[in-house]
Amino acid sequence: MLTFEQKLAVIEEFNELTKKEISLGRVNFHYEDSLYDKKNVVYHLHPNGNGFVYTGLLDEYPSDEKGMLNIKDYRADHLRAVITRSIESLSLSPSEKDPVMEEWINDADYGLVLMREEDGYNVYAEENLEGTFNSYKEAANFLEQEGFYKI
Structure with missing residues (x-):
């Protein structure tokens, strides 16, 4: 000791x-x-x-x-x-400790990106913000309901 x-x-x-x-x-x-x-x-x-x-x-x-x-x-x-x-x-920050950047796509080959930023999760269509969510689960549920799947 x-x-x-x-x-x-x-x-x-x-x-x-x-x-x-x-x-x-x-x-x-x-x-x-x-x-x-x-x-x-x-x-x-x-x-x-x-x-x-x-x-x-x-x-x-x-x-x-x-x-x-x-x-x-x-x-x-x-x-x-x-x-x-x-x-x-x-x-x-939480986003630096546990980064998330995922590509999601739908059947029409339209892609979105899910990213963790600061204390939340944002969904982008190219450079346009499509939605902001408090948790990964909320963001993933939104994407799935809109017909997207993670690639």
Whole structure:
């Protein structure tokens, strides 16, 4: 297990994080450029070595109900990796994290493109916007009802 000082040294390698001292000798590290309301990457790093990293947007790490992963027993390389992934998860929009660009066609060979953009899904006929939807399922249902199928 890394000591508090060793964990601090690893975390301070990330220039994009801002250190915030809080009570009882604990520190937080914020990512001010986050695209989300969440800015804490490292939360409540305690002098006893306990602390948390935000992994709420990551499937590959377990997290508690607040989206936090306990890093008490983490090695330096694992700590670097989870902090890197946490920052990446807060840096990318949903469309950048999970891009969608699909071609759909109907029996008359007329084609449409379904794309994920920002927080929604748009259907285009060439450069003209044909529809905007809140979810992939809504967009796909619309296309299917209009006689289109994914190619």
